[in-house]
Amino acid sequence: MKLQTLFALLTFVVMLAALYAIFIYAPTELTMGVVQRIFYFHVSSDWISFLAIFFAVTYSIRFLMTGERELDTKAAAAFEVGFIFCTLGIVSGMIWAKPVWGIWWTWDPRLTSMFVLWLIYIGYLMLRRLLESPEQRARLSAVFGILGAVDVPIIYMSNRWWRTQHPQPVMGGGESSGLEPQMWVAFFLALTAFTLFYLYLWKIRCNLEQTTETVETLQRQIEIRLKEAR
């Protein structure tokens, strides 16, 4: 059995365990009720948007240092999949906010900085579409990605630095922060499942990007042959 298939199976099993823990094992929160279970999806999605940026920046820096095209491919794949999870984090947060805060959205520091991250993701993907030269595209998007990553620590610290509508952090947020032990189990299973799923999608997306590059190389060879034939 291929390693990728085994990884997909592992992801599937952990995802099933996470869903069981979220909907059955974890207790219902007293104040918010059943809607609090969105928390497990919302925080996991946001965690992946940060992880994706970390991946993308690491590969972008390595690309700028070495010039290896494969590293640029990995950074681009990390950004694209990260954009999906960033969107999920924002949308799930909005659906959670409506019954709890009474509004879908507010321009508070945490939400605004997260929205800026979403725009950075879109900017990166648009930049790659607009630039035709592969070398220029790789170099400029790497620089853009590295600069965009500055937003991540701002998001993380926003509800520590400023008083926000967004709740205080669950982890490292002082004495009042924390979760019930069963909630921690569900939370860590959800984080693991989303991380595995992200890695699986990222790997598939890398393969797709590499196949696309092979096709472009072959197309260039054909053009050279046609010119020679003339």
Place this chain on the structure above:
Amino acid sequence: MNYLFAACAVIWFLLFAYVFTIAKRQQKIQDELARIQELLDHPRNPGK
């Protein structure tokens, strides 16, 4: 309960839609690869 259902529905719909677009792109690029390979193997009969 409705909001929880809505959140789950949106999350899984978006994820499956993304996986579907990746599969579509993979299929398209593999078809293109096969066509180019054919073109390189038989340069005088590019249509076959």
